[in-house]
Amino acid sequence: MSPVRIISISKVQLPTNAGTDYPSTGSTIPLSFFDVQWIPILPMKTLLLYPSAMILSSSFDSFKSSLALTLPHFHLLAGDLTYRPSTDDVAIVCSDESGVTLIEAESDLDIFRLAGDSTHDVESFFHLVPNKFHEEMPMPVLSVQFTKFSGCGVAVGISVHHAAMDASGFSHFIDFWAKTCCHGIPPIASISERKRLTRRVFTVDLATIQLLKQRVAQGAAIDISSPPTTFQVLAAHTWISIARVRGITAENNKPTSMVFHMDGRTLLPPPMSASYTGNCLFPGVVHSTGSAIMSDTGFGQTCGNIAETVRKNRAELMGSTVREFQPLNFASLRGLKVVFAGSTRLQWLDTDFGWGKPEFEGLVSMTYDGDVVMAAGKEKGSVQITVGLKEDMDPFTRAFQEGLETLTKH
Incomplete structure (x- = not known):
């Protein structure tokens, strides 16, 4: 039995007429010279553990709604990395079906042990980040997993494709999203090898x-x-x-x-x-x-x-x-x-x-x-x-x- 159980999988999409400087829904965002070299690399997967957090029934809803408020400011994260045969290239396509894959899950793992051990429990960590949505194109640029633990504690696992942004841009996105949630402010390696x-x-x-x-x-x-x-x-x-x-x-x-x-x-x-x-x-x-x-x-x-x-x-x-x-x-x-x-x-x-x-x-x-x-x-x-x-x-x-x-x- 898996140590993590999936409760729901949904998509967080861009609002209609988001009103930002980014292309509107339905547009194609070409990759820059900086971006294309990262196409073959598997997504960056970051894990945040909050072992003492008291998660309320409304916590996931707040987490999800704040992501929806954040996405218009980081429009391309709601798109899909897509191969286009007509031009023989890869771009980020923001279609009506695109969006951020959001997984809600629960677990009986010992989050205090996971957070406290200096040696990573890699097997458990991979159950706490999205893994099944980046196997072939089109693939979502961003996927997120919200995992509640028995008693208290929560894990936030985030998978973002490097072709969309680097660590500095990703950090800016996470900081903006966290503040919105907290304060209401608007060579290829396989997973088994890792x-x-x-x-x-x-x-x-x-x-x-x-x-x-x-x-x-x-x-x-x-x-x-x-x-x-x-x-x-x-x-x-x-x-x-x-x-x-x-x-x-x-x-x-x-x-x-x-x-x-x-x-x-x-x-x-x-x-x-x-x-x-x-x-x-x-x-x-x-x-x-x-x-x-x-x-x-x-x-x-x-x-x-x-x-x-x-x-x-x-x-x-x-x-x-x-x-x-x-x-x-x-x-x-x-x-x-x-x-x-x-x-x-x-x-x-x-x-x-x-x-x-x-x-x-x-x-x-x-x-x-x-x-x-x-x-x-x-x-x-x-x-x-x-x-x-x-x-x-x-x-x-x-x-x-x-x-x-x-x-x-x-």
Whole structure:
């Protein structure tokens, strides 16, 4: 018997004559240059857990009605990703039948355990997010699952196709929807492959982050033109920790690369509107070897290499045209690959639908061995790092924690 039971499945559609700047119902929204590279990628699946929430009989109705109020401001989320034979392309089509698939469910799972365990219960998580509505086109851009738990607690599982928007745009949508609900303000990986990843969440507090930054600044031999950022120090440490447990040493000098994406909204000439919620991500790749990242100065050097790649990407974005940038050829990267997603600025744990803030937030749809997702933590200035590995999670945990202790010693 499934640990989650479906009560109802419905669609939340756009109102007639929504009166926004988006195309009207019945229109086709073409995908941009930024969007098309994400077509083959399975949707992003995010899970929010509210274990202490007291859910009333009216809670689901409020949740659903607030989504209906939010959709006119994010029109394309109500459409279907559709292949068009006449033009041999893919677009978002907002037909009269389109809408957001909304699942209402109930469960006897222990939500306090799910929210509290540092190691993700991936099998249970996948029962709490929509999974059956993105198998072939046309497919809904957005699907949502609202799961009530015995006694108290609720889970919100959200599946959105990356071709429609990136994490920044998605965060803007979630924030708008949550405020509306709370205050009434208007390479392809299969699911089975994703489940094989062990995921574990690590939280690094502000004091530790500051000590890591000081450690980089104290490395006189390292050319850091500006103070290291939170992303740079945490990405460097995480990358080195994964490389260490995967057998990369100074002696064998094996190659390794880290991949991240930069938000180009404010960098393109001219900058994009703050209301733009589509994709605007540009890949950055940092190459290294065992002799570099595992040396005595490896942490500082790695931070410097990341900073230099960011600086070069920023300069190219500000001085070039969009179409000069090519999608990343992931298969061409040699050796161990570590992929970073999310942002240390994304405040997912502030998402309040009227039930308080969630005790847990996680990207269920982490895809590759070596995926890392960052987001702001619960405490001010802290960062939540979720790591997905097919194996070696316990050795990685030791390497990550022991590395932090060593780097932050005075």
